[in-house]
Amino acid sequence: MKRLLILxxxxxxxxxxxxxxxxxxxxxxxxxxxxxSETHFYxxxxxxxxxxxxxxxxVSRPSRRLLRDDVDLIHGEIALxxxxxxxxxxxxxxxxxxDYLVIATGTTPRPDQTxxxxxxxxxxxxxxxxxxxxxxxxxxxxxxxxxxxxxxVHVVDMPIKCPVAPLEFTFLADAYFRExxxxxxxxxxxxxxxxxxxxxxxxxxxxxxxxxxxxIVLETDFMVESVDPDTKTLVSYDEREIPFDLLVTVPLxxxxxxxxxxxxxxxxxxxxxxxxxxxxxQFPNIFAIGDANDLPASKAGSVAHFSVEVFADNFVRYVGGxxxxxxxxxxxxxxxxxxxxxxxxxxxxxxxEPLPGRYPLPWLGPCRLLAESPVNHWGKLxxxxxxxxxxxxxxxxxxxxxxxxxxxxxxx
Amino acid sequence: xxxxxxxxxxxHVDEEGFLTQYDEWDEDLAxxxxxxxGVDLTDRHxxxxxxxxxxxxxxxxxxxxxxxxxxxxxPIKELFQLFPKKPAKKMAxxxxxxxxxxxx
Ligand SMILES: Cc1cc2nc3c(=O)[nH]c(=O)nc-3n(C[C@H](O)[C@H](O)[C@H](O)COP(=O)(O)OP(=O)(O)OC[C@H]3O[C@@H](n4cnc5c(N)ncnc54)[C@H](O)[C@@H]3O)c2cc1C
Numbered sequence: 001m002k003r004l005l006i007l008x009x010x011x012x013x014x015x016x017x018x019x020x021x022x023x024x025x026x027x028x029x030x031x032x033x034x035x036x037s038e039t040h041f042y043x044x045x046x047x048x049x050x051x052x053x054x055x056x057x058x059v060s061r062p063s064r065r066l067l068r069d070d071v072d073l074i075h076g077e078i079a080l081x082x083x084x085x086x087x088x089x090x091x092x093x094x095x096x097x098x099d100y101l102v103i104a105t106g107t108t109p110r111p112d113q114t115x116x117x118x119x120x121x122x123x124x125x126x127x128x129x130x131x132x133x134x135x136x137x138x139x140x141x142x143x144x145x146x147x148x149x150x151x152x153v154h155v156v157d158m159p160i161k162c163p164v165a166p167l168e169f170t171f172l173a174d175a176y177f178r179e180x181x182x183x184x185x186x187x188x189x190x191x192x193x194x195x196x197x198x199x200x201x202x203x204x205x206x207x208x209x210x211x212x213x214x215x216i217v218l219e220t221d222f223m224v225e226s227v228d229p230d231t232k233t234l235v236s237y238d239e240r241e242i243p244f245d246l247l248v249t250v251p252l253x254x255x256x257x258x259x260x261x262x263x264x265x266x267x268x269x270x271x272x273x274x275x276x277x278x279x280x281x282q283f284p285n286i287f288a289i290g291d292a293n294d295l296p297a298s299k300a301g302s303v304a305h306f307s308v309e310v311f312a313d314n315f316v317r318y319v320g321g322x323x324x325x326x327x328x329x330x331x332x333x334x335x336x337x338x339x340x341x342x343x344x345x346x347x348x349x350x351x352x353e354p355l356p357g358r359y360p361l362p363w364l365g366p367c368r369l370l371a372e373s374p375v376n377h378w379g380k381l382x383x384x385x386x387x388x389x390x391x392x393x394x395x396x397x398x399x400x401x402x403x404x405x406x407x408x409x410x411x412x
Numbered sequence: 413x414x415x416x417x418x419x420x421x422x423x424h425v426d427e428e429g430f431l432t433q434y435d436e437w438d439e440d441l442a443x444x445x446x447x448x449x450g451v452d453l454t455d456r457h458x459x460x461x462x463x464x465x466x467x468x469x470x471x472x473x474x475x476x477x478x479x480x481x482x483x484x485x486x487p488i489k490e491l492f493q494l495f496p497k498k499p500a501k502k503m504a505x506x507x508x509x510x511x512x513x514x515x516x
Binding site: 157221223225237238266267268296 | 473476477478479482483488489492496497498513
């Protein structure tokens, strides 16, 4: 009996387990998934919690119910992978042997990596993150009490998961303060280490003007060195200072510490993989999927989804001794909430930046790319249902996993 | 892609002036490039630049600031002093490497 061990029952691990369980013979393969949490969180929902738009219980489900019954779920925290012994150690001392290992432990915000950020005087009283469930819930009550002042939305460094989320948060905050009638009493500032609002030029330009239209100040090329708890300021390496009354930050995102301890990680604990197959560059029986790897693509659920389709097909061939035929192209597509019931949609890959146009059907849409429309907002909300009922069970989604140029306008 | 003359030599560069051919660079050229952006090269600068060259050769892409700081042992703060304002870009420029895209 061979054993496939998947580390992490998040978006990528759950999809991969459910897809592969159907395709690997139960008499030949045992399939186990390890996670430290017994609850699976729908992370895109964290964006809406601070504004009271989702109840906290709408974004979580017991992990066990999301996995097929014939997949074992092991509850425990991973301490170390020993690739030379094909073995994983858990912090409670258990050892799990594997023939093939899939690392899917994602990426986590790490406020401890910026001096002063996690200081007890500030953390979750005037400094918040919305990249964790607890952070999003705490921020909801802080926003409820906020009567005006200077709110700074901030990104420590790239890459972060869902790179559009901090912009979406800013747009939603702008709309929220308008609804509460206090927008004039709030100074909104968006602080980024990037040279513009977003990474890719056309989208960066479009999103940058959306900030301007909303009178949100954009502070670029800001590499934070520390947060000063006495003066409540962000301080950069080149000695710029940005004071705040309320700071909503996206702390440094890092892969799990065991990845680095096991000698499998880069400077941010991401596993080096081939960018088309997600096979480890070091070990022929280790793959890393989802946010845990070092693909030069966005860290996003949509990337996890498109790449797991490619991975699952390849894996079945690979363990049968056949060459892997499919190549992942970095395809990502993200809805971007822009406030007041509207949103944008962006669709891109390793080689093609987000362009204007229509999706998924050329000319017809119904979604407009890189332009605001209510359909995109409804798409984003509908996505939660699709996530629980179609994506996680690993059911086929009628969208191509690779990027298509049909309906896109490079020169608009 | 176009070419330009630096220190009496013709090299391939992109629109922003970053060298595009790894092998067209040598340490003499680095001195010229540094002078063009007003950086006086000290031993500390060279540590960073040589690291970036080696790392590019093994990784196929330009190291981010965080990676450079961690792997060549020069703190980010100091890299900001050595290459003021935009250290990641300036280091790559002097090392004759593509601008670090770093982030998607
Ligand atoms: C605020 C926010 C908004 C987002 N919005 C979008 C969006 O609109 N669209 C989109 O496509 N994506 C979005 N994302 C990104 C998306 O949620 C992630 O990219 C996706 O969940 C990645 O899946 P993953 O399986 O790689 O990691 P995760 O889903 O994070 O799963 C990792 C799992 O590993 C477990 N784990 C980690 N370390 C250990 C350990 N040492 N031992 C045991 N278990 C461990 C964790 O408990 C977790 O269950 C958003 C993310 C956030 C935070």
